Amino acid sequence: MGGQPLLLPRTHFSSPNRKLLGRDTSSVALSWFFWLLHHNPEVEHNILQEICRIVGARTSSDRDREIKSDDDEAVVFKPEEIKKMEYLHAALSEALRLYPSVPLDHKEVVEDDVFPDGTILKKGTKVIYAMYTMGRMEAIWGKDCREYKPERWLRSSDGRFMSESAYKFTAFNGGPRLCLGKDFAYYQMKFVAASIIYRYRVKVVENHPVEPKLALTMYMKHGLKVTLQKRDHAGRHK
């Protein structure tokens, strides 16, 4: 198939409120995620295997309905299936660790306070923290902090997803101002990613420049130009 390259949305900056409400944050996270998959085909393979296992476990009546419509387009993931996609959850978390949609944030101290390390904070002080930097610190994530490794989010004994403290994985902020849409964002990103990966191989166009744009939301400066190759689903229930 191949076809004409597509330009995945490089949404132009909207108001901060719309950013917070999650349109750009989720779409930009998916652009970085697909770029990472392009460079890590084994991760894409693992995600596809997980999706096919879940589709394969559908009951016969579900499958009958699917076959009757005789079309891959008919596979619409159910909420309980999305929940079971733990490897995909890990792969998205790992993408957000390296490429947080909000790379930098700031807060203002409302009352005199003291940080746990003893730093004194006077009322009115501005505190800037960088999710982008924290996601790449060896002291926080270990020696392989620059590598894209969804496995770091999975329990070695049974492969189940393990969440991290919001004070370590700060992509959604932490404490009382934790992102209100965090669960919804994961659901939405998993649904979109699984629906695309199940049907298509997403290939980044050769020599397309990929670099972050310096902004409050971590857009790709030139968007992400890709081709979609339709998958042959002959063995999808394997």
Ligand code: HEM
């Ligand atoms: C990958 C997707 C997303 C990321 C990385 C993200 C990240 C963040 C971050 C870092 C904040 C804290 C901002 C601050 O305090 O300065 C925040 C707040 C917020 N987010 Fe998200 N967000 C995402 C998706 C969404 C979605 C889909 C929604 C809604 C459906 C949403 C709704 C909100 C709201 C309402 C707040 C304000 C919470 C408060 O201040 O009490 N977010 N988000």
